[in-house]
Amino acid sequence: MNSRPRPLRPRYRSHPAAIIAASFAAVIAAGTGLLMLPIAKEGPGGATFLEALFTATSAVCVTGHIIVDTPVFWAPFGHAIILLLIQIGGIGVMSIATLLGLLVARRLGLRTRLTAVSETHTVGLGDVRRVITRVVLIALVVETVVALLLTARWWLGYDYGFAHALWHGVFHAVSSFNNAGFALYSDSLMGFVADPWITLPISGAVILGGLGFSVILELLRRYRLPRLWTLTTTTVLVGTGVLLIGGTVAITALEWDNPGTLGALEPQERLLAGFVAAVMPRTAGFNNLDISAMHPTTWLLHDVLMFIGAGPASTAGGLKITTFAVLFFIVLTELRGGTAVNMFGKRLPRSVHREAITIALVSVALVVASTAFIMLISDHGLDRILFEVISAFATVGLSTGITASLPEAAQAVLILLMFIGRLGPVALGSALALRREQRLYELPKERPVIG
Amino acid sequence: MNSRPRPLRPRYRSHPAAIIAASFAAVIAAGTGLLMLPIAKEGPGGATFLEALFTATSAVCVTGHIIVDTPVFWAPFGHAIILLLIQIGGIGVMSIATLLGLLVARRLGLRTRLTAVSETHTVGLGDVRRVITRVVLIALVVETVVALLLTARWWLGYDYGFAHALWHGVFHAVSSFNNAGFALYSDSLMGFVADPWITLPISGAVILGGLGFSVILELLRRYRLPRLWTLTTTTVLVGTGVLLIGGTVAITALEWDNPGTLGALEPQERLLAGFVAAVMPRTAGFNNLDISAMHPTTWLLHDVLMFIGAGPASTAGGLKITTFAVLFFIVLTELRGGTAVNMFGKRLPRSVHREAITIALVSVALVVASTAFIMLISDHGLDRILFEVISAFATVGLSTGITASLPEAAQAVLILLMFIGRLGPVALGSALALRREQRLYELPKERPVIG
Ligand SMILES: [K+]
Ligand SMILES: [K+]
Numbered sequence: 001m002n003s004r005p006r007p008l009r010p011r012y013r014s015h016p017a018a019i020i021a022a023s024f025a026a027v028i029a030a031g032t033g034l035l036m037l038p039i040a041k042e043g044p045g046g047a048t049f050l051e052a053l054f055t056a057t058s059a060v061c062v063t064g065h066i067i068v069d070t071p072v073f074w075a076p077f078g079h080a081i082i083l084l085l086i087q088i089g090g091i092g093v094m095s096i097a098t099l100l101g102l103l104v105a106r107r108l109g110l111r112t113r114l115t116a117v118s119e120t121h122t123v124g125l126g127d128v129r130r131v132i133t134r135v136v137l138i139a140l141v142v143e144t145v146v147a148l149l150l151t152a153r154w155w156l157g158y159d160y161g162f163a164h165a166l167w168h169g170v171f172h173a174v175s176s177f178n179n180a181g182f183a184l185y186s187d188s189l190m191g192f193v194a195d196p197w198i199t200l201p202i203s204g205a206v207i208l209g210g211l212g213f214s215v216i217l218e219l220l221r222r223y224r225l226p227r228l229w230t231l232t233t234t235t236v237l238v239g240t241g242v243l244l245i246g247g248t249v250a251i252t253a254l255e256w257d258n259p260g261t262l263g264a265l266e267p268q269e270r271l272l273a274g275f276v277a278a279v280m281p282r283t284a285g286f287n288n289l290d291i292s293a294m295h296p297t298t299w300l301l302h303d304v305l306m307f308i309g310a311g312p313a314s315t316a317g318g319l320k321i322t323t324f325a326v327l328f329f330i331v332l333t334e335l336r337g338g339t340a341v342n343m344f345g346k347r348l349p350r351s352v353h354r355e356a357i358t359i360a361l362v363s364v365a366l367v368v369a370s371t372a373f374i375m376l377i378s379d380h381g382l383d384r385i386l387f388e389v390i391s392a393f394a395t396v397g398l399s400t401g402i403t404a405s406l407p408e409a410a411q412a413v414l415i416l417l418m419f420i421g422r423l424g425p426v427a428l429g430s431a432l433a434l435r436r437e438q439r440l441y442e443l444p445k446e447r448p449v450i451g
Numbered sequence: 452m453n454s455r456p457r458p459l460r461p462r463y464r465s466h467p468a469a470i471i472a473a474s475f476a477a478v479i480a481a482g483t484g485l486l487m488l489p490i491a492k493e494g495p496g497g498a499t500f501l502e503a504l505f506t507a508t509s510a511v512c513v514t515g516h517i518i519v520d521t522p523v524f525w526a527p528f529g530h531a532i533i534l535l536l537i538q539i540g541g542i543g544v545m546s547i548a549t550l551l552g553l554l555v556a557r558r559l560g561l562r563t564r565l566t567a568v569s570e571t572h573t574v575g576l577g578d579v580r581r582v583i584t585r586v587v588l589i590a591l592v593v594e595t596v597v598a599l600l601l602t603a604r605w606w607l608g609y610d611y612g613f614a615h616a617l618w619h620g621v622f623h624a625v626s627s628f629n630n631a632g633f634a635l636y637s638d639s640l641m642g643f644v645a646d647p648w649i650t651l652p653i654s655g656a657v658i659l660g661g662l663g664f665s666v667i668l669e670l671l672r673r674y675r676l677p678r679l680w681t682l683t684t685t686t687v688l689v690g691t692g693v694l695l696i697g698g699t700v701a702i703t704a705l706e707w708d709n710p711g712t713l714g715a716l717e718p719q720e721r722l723l724a725g726f727v728a729a730v731m732p733r734t735a736g737f738n739n740l741d742i743s744a745m746h747p748t749t750w751l752l753h754d755v756l757m758f759i760g761a762g763p764a765s766t767a768g769g770l771k772i773t774t775f776a777v778l779f780f781i782v783l784t785e786l787r788g789g790t791a792v793n794m795f796g797k798r799l800p801r802s803v804h805r806e807a808i809t810i811a812l813v814s815v816a817l818v819v820a821s822t823a824f825i826m827l828i829s830d831h832g833l834d835r836i837l838f839e840v841i842s843a844f845a846t847v848g849l850s851t852g853i854t855a856s857l858p859e860a861a862q863a864v865l866i867l868l869m870f871i872g873r874l875g876p877v878a879l880g881s882a883l884a885l886r887r888e889q890r891l892y893e894l895p896k897e898r899p900v901i902g
Contacts (some may be wrong), residue, residue, distance in 0.1 A: 254827075296833060297826045304819065327812060334809040334883050341805075350801060354792075357808050358785035361778060368755065375748045376705075382747060383833040432785050 016103070017427040020096050024060060024423060025094070031056030031085045047073070050408060057415045061422035062093065062315055064181025064285035064397025067404045067411055071184045080303035082182055083171055087139075088313045090178030091214055094135045094213045094424060097313035099123055100430035101214065102131070107434060135213055139177060146205040147173035151196040176205040178316040181285025181397035189276075189288045194269045199276045206284040207244075210310030211236055214332035225442035232322055234344045236311035239321035240282075243305060247278030248300055260293025283306040283316045285397025292401040296383045299400065303386055306394040307363070312429070315396030317421055319363055323429070355432045359425055366424075367393055370417055374410045378402075388414070393421035467554070468878040472549050475511060475874060482507030482536045491529035501859060508866045510536035512873035513544065513766055513850025515632020515736035518855045518862060522635045533633055534622055541629030541766045542590055544873060545664045546583045548764035550574055551881035552665065553582070558885060586664055590628060593659055595871070598624035602654040608648060627656040630766040632736025632848035640727075640739040645720045649682070650727045650739055656693070657735040661761030662687055683773055685795045687762035690772035694756060698729030700750055711744025732756040734767045736848025743852040747834045750851065754837055757845045758814070767871055768846030770814055774880070777807035806883045810876050817875075818844055821868055825861045829853075829896070839865070845870035 024354040035052035038045060047055070051068050058065045059082045068074070074082065088192065103123045120435015124291045151169030154160045168184055175182045185191055192198040208216065218233045226234070252274030255262040262270040276288045291299075328352055329343040341348045370389045375382065384400040391398050403414070486503035498506070502519050509516045510533045519525070525533065538781065554574045589890030602620030605611045619635055626633045636642055643649040656739045659667065669684045677685070692695060706713040713721040727739045732753045742750075778783015780794040781804055792799045826833065835851040842849050843865040854865070 017476065098748075150825050295827070297823050300819070300823050300826065327808065330805050331809045331812050334805050337883075349791075353808075354785050354804065357778065357804070358782045361782050362786075368751070372748050372751050375751065376746070381832045381834050382751065382837065386833065432788075 016100060016430060017423075020427065021423055024089075024092070024419070027085065027088055028053070028056045028060045028419075031060060031081060033340075034081045035074075035078060037077075040075060040081060042073060042075045042078075047078075050411060054411055054415055055082065056419050057086060058397065059180065059182065060089035060092075061317075061395050061418040062086055062089045062178045063317070063392060063395040063418045063422070065392055065399065065403055065414060065418065066182075066397075067406075069186050070182055071186055079171065079184065083174055086178050086180040087174055089422075090137055090174075090180065090209070091132070091139055093131045093426070094139075094315060095128075096311060097426045098131050098135065098213045099128060100426060101251055101313055102127060104430050104433045107325040115141070134217065138213065138216055142177050142208055143170075143173045146177065146201045149201040150198065153195070153201075157195070157197060172202060173205060176202040176284060176286065177209040179209045179284045179310075179317070179395070180205060181280075183286060187290075189286045191289060193273050193276075193288045194265060194271055199272070202286065203276050203279040206279050206286075207240065208296075210282060210284070210313035210314050211240065212314030212316075213432035214313055215311055231344060231346045232312065235322050235325045237346070239325055240310065243282060243308065243321070244275075244278055247305055248275045249283070249302070251277045251298060254295055254298045254301065255289070257295075258293065258295060261289040278305070281396060281398060282395040283309050283318050283394050285391070285395075287398055293400055294400075295434060299383055299387050302398065303390050306390045306396045306398070309394050312426070317393070317425075317426060319360055319394075320429075323356045323359050323425070326352055327360060330356075345441065351433070355429060358432060359428055362428065363393065363425065366417070366420065370413055374413060377407050378410055389417060392417040395422050458627075467551060468874075468882060471878065472870075472874055473728070475540075475543070475870065476706040478536065478539055479504070479507045479870075482511060482532060485532045486525075488528060490496070491526060491532060493524060493526045493529075498529075501862060505862055505866055506533065507536060508869050509848065510631065510633065511540035512768075512846050512869040513537055513540045513545075513629045513631040514768070514846040514869045514873070515626075516591065516841060516843055516850065516854055516865060516869065517633070520637050521633055522637055530622065530635065533642075534625055536591075537629050537631040538625055538632060540873075541625075541631065541660070542583070542586055544877070545577075545586045545590075545764055545766060548877045549582050549586065549664045549864045550579060551577060551877060552764055552844045555881050555884045581658060585668065589664065589667055593628050593656055594621075594624045597627065597652045601649065604646075604648040604652075608646075623653060624656060627653040627735060627737065628660040628766065630657055630660045630735045630761075630768070632731075638741075640737045641741060644724050644727075644739045645716060647723055650723070653737065654727050656731040657730050658691065661733060661765050661767040662691065662733070663762035663765030663767075665764055666762055682795060682797045683763065683777075685737060686773050686776045690776055691761065694733060694759065694772070695726075695729055698732070698752070698756055699726045702728045703751060705746055705749045705752065706740070709746060712740040729756070732847060732849060733759070733761050734769050734847040736842070736846075738849055742849055745851075750834055750838050754841050755847065757841045757847045757849070758818075760845050768844070768876075770845075770876060771880075772781075772813055774807045774810050774876070777803055778811060781807075802884070806880060810879055814844065814876065814880065816869065817868070821864055825857070825864060828858050829861055840868060841889070843868040845871050868882075 027449060032049070032052045034040060035056055036046050036049065041047050047068070054065070054067050057063075070082070100225075100244075106122065147169040150168075150172055155162050155165035155169050158165075161397070171184055174180070183189060189199060189202065211219075215233045215236045218229055222228050248271070252262065252271060255274070255277075256270060259265045262273055265273055273288055280286050280288070282305050306323045307318055307323070309320055310316030310364045312320045312322050325343060326348060329348070330341050333341045341353060367386075367389055370393070371382070371386050373383050374389065378385065380402055384402050387398070388395070389398050395418055403411070406414070453860060483500070483503045485491060486507055487497050487500065492498050498519070504516050505516070508514075521530070521533070557573065598617075598620040600620075601623055602616045605619050606613050606616035608839065609616075622635055625631070634640060640650060640653065660671075665681070666684045666687045669680055673679050699722070703713065703722060706725070706728075708714045710824050715723055716724055724739055731737050731739070733756050751866070758769055759775045760771055761767030763771045763773050776794060777799060780799070784792045818837075818840055821844070822833070822837050825836050825840065829836065831853055835853050838849070838851050839853060841847070841859075846869055857865070
C-alpha cells in the first residue's frame, strides 16, 4: 500500500524535516539576537535572553504568546523586528507545508490543485520558487487591502496621524493574515470590541490566512465550480463555516450576561463581539474580550477550538480541520455500520485514518504531559494551564493572563511547544504519508475484545 | 470485510443492547425503591428519590460514587441492599460482556478461549447458563478467600467482634472484587493505609476483578502456556503490569512529600500506600489516601488511569486496556512506518482500528460535554470536575470531595454517566463489530492534506 521502490526513500526520509526545523531555528536565533539589542527595547538596557527568545519564537511560529507587553516593552525597532519575523514565519510555514503537500501528492500519485500539470515524482527548485512567489503574492495582496482598511479607520475614525495610522494598519494586517496575534495595544483588540471597522477586516484576514494557500488558490481559480474542488478545499471551507457559526453561537450564549466580557456591551454589539471572539481561537490569538474574565466553560470551549485549529498549509496551527474531519467521519462511518469512510463524496484511503489518529494522539500526549509538568511547577489550576499549553501548541497565543508570571522552566516548555506545534503536525503528517513501508511478511490476524 | 448474510443481521442489531440496558435499569429501579424504604436509612424518615437513585445506580454500575456517607446514612438493611446490587451488577456486567464477546467471536469466526469448541454462529441459552455459572463461581471463590483474609485481620488485629469482622470482610471483599468501591468507613480505606493485611487483599481482589472473566479463565487453564494465550489475555496482563508499575512510581513520586497524603506516613509505608493508590483508579474507587489533598497533577494522572481502566469483560470500567493498546500500537506502527498494525505478535484487523478510535472519541466527546455542562452550573474548577466526570464515566467512584455538594442537575448527569459508562463501551464495541455492512459501490478515493 502506497509503497515505493526502496532506493528513493532515504532521500525524503529525514532531510526535509531536519532542514525545515533548522531553518526555523536559525530565523529564531537571528531574531533573538536582534531583539536583545538595546535599540529593540524601550528604556535603558536590553531584553534578557529568555524575553528575546520567547518573543522571537512566538513571532516566527506566529503564535502571539507574550511574556512582555509588546507596545510598552519593545521600541519601534523591536516592533519592526517582530513584524519581520511574523512575515518570514507565516510565509515560511505556508510555503513549506504547501511544498510538503506537493511532495506527498506527487509521490503517492494524488490529484491536487498544484500537481495537475506535473509528471515528476519529486519537488524541484522551480516548484519552490513558484510556490513561494505565489504565497508572497497572496500574502501581500491580502495584507495590503486589510492594511488600507485599518489605516483609513484609524486615520479618519480615531485621533491618529497618518504615519501612525499607517504603521498600525500595516502591523495589524500582517499580524492578522499570518495568524500571529501580536498587537500594538496592551489590551490587544479589547479597545475596539465595538468597532466593526477594525475587528471585521482583522477577522477577515485571520480567516483567509487560516484557509491556507491551496484553498485560497483553488477559490481564486474555481470559485464557481465547487464540484471540482479538492477534498481538502471542501473540508476546510465546510469546517471553517461550522466552527465559526458554532463558536459564535456558543461564545455569545456562554458570555452573554458576563459583566467582565459581553455583558458590558450593548446587546446589539454582543453578536459582533461573539463572532470576533470565535474567529480568534482558530488560531489568530488576538482578543477582543478579556479572556481572564471569561467563564471557565468558555475556556474549555476555547481549548477545543484551539486544538482543532484551521486549514492545512495555512498560517493557523492546531491539529487542522482536515485531521479532525477525518476522525469525525471515521466515527460517523462506524456508528452507521459502513465499511468505507466517505467524506464529502470521496472515499478516504485507509492509511489516512491511521495518520490522523497518530497526529491526534501524539498531540494529546504532548499536551497532557506538558500540562502535567507545568502544573507541577506552578500554582495555577488545570483550567488555566491546559488553556496556556493548548494555546502554545496550537500557536494561538491567547492566554488567561498567566504567561508572564509562570516560572522560567514553564516558559521554556511553552517555547518548545510553539516550535513543535508549528512544525510538528505538518512534518509528521507528510513524513507518515511518505514513509510507508511494504511488509515482507504478515503475522496471523487476531482481534482483541475492546470497549 | 466481516460481512454476513443480511437476513441474520437485524436479530443482533439493537436487541441485545436494549435488553441489557432495560435489565440494568430494572435492577436500578428495584434498588432505588428498596433504598427509599425507611428501614434502609439510619434515623427517622427515608432517603430522597435522588439519594436512593444515585446510590442504586452507583452500586449496580459498580462505581462507588456517593452523595451520602455510606456507613452513617444507611442502616444495615441499606448496606445489605447495596451489597446485593453490587453483586448483581458485577456478575451481570461480566456475564453480559463475556456473552457479547462470544457472540462477536462466533459471528466473525474468531478464536477465543470460550469459542474453541463451538461451531454455531450464535449464543444460546446453554451458553448463557454456562457463562453465568462460571462467572458466579469465580466471583464466589475470590470473594470468599478475600473475605476470610479480611475477617481474620479485623477480628484478630482490631477490636472487632467476630460477626462484625465477618460482615466487614464480606462487604469489602464483594465491593473490591466487583470494583465497586463502596466502603463501610466514612474515610474509605484511609484508616488502613499502613496495614498491608487489609489493603493488599483488597488490592488483589480489585486487580483480579479488573482482569476480566476470560483472562482469569485462561490463566486458570493455561497459566503455563503463555504462547497459547489469546491476544486479549496477553494485552490485559501486560497492560495491567505497565499501568500498575507506572502508576505506583508516578503517584509515589508526586505525593512523596505531600503532608496531606504520603508525606504523613513513614517512608517505608509510602511505597505500599503508593501501590494501593495506583490500584484504585483502575477502576475500584476505594481510597487509601485523601484524594482532595493530592496535588492537581496527581489528579490529572488519575484522570488518565481512570479513563483507560482495566480489562474488557471485567468488573472495571473505562475505555479498557485493549482499546487503549490498539490505539497505542496504531501510533507506534505509524511512527515506525509500518503498514500492518501488530500487537504482541498478532496482526490487528483494520476494522478494530476504527472501532477503537470510535469508542475513544465518543468517550472523549461525552466527557468533554459533561464536564462543560457541570462547570456551567457549579463553581468548581476544571481539575475537580473533570476528575468527577471521568470517575463517573469510568465507574471508578473516586472524588476530590465535591460529589455531595454538586447541584442536583450535575448529580443527575453523573447518574447518566455511570449508566452510559458501564454499558456504553461494551455495547458499542460489540455493536460496531457486529454491525458491519457491505458497501455495494465505492466512491472515488481522495486523500486530504492532514496535520
Ligand atoms: K497565533
Ligand atoms: K468503582
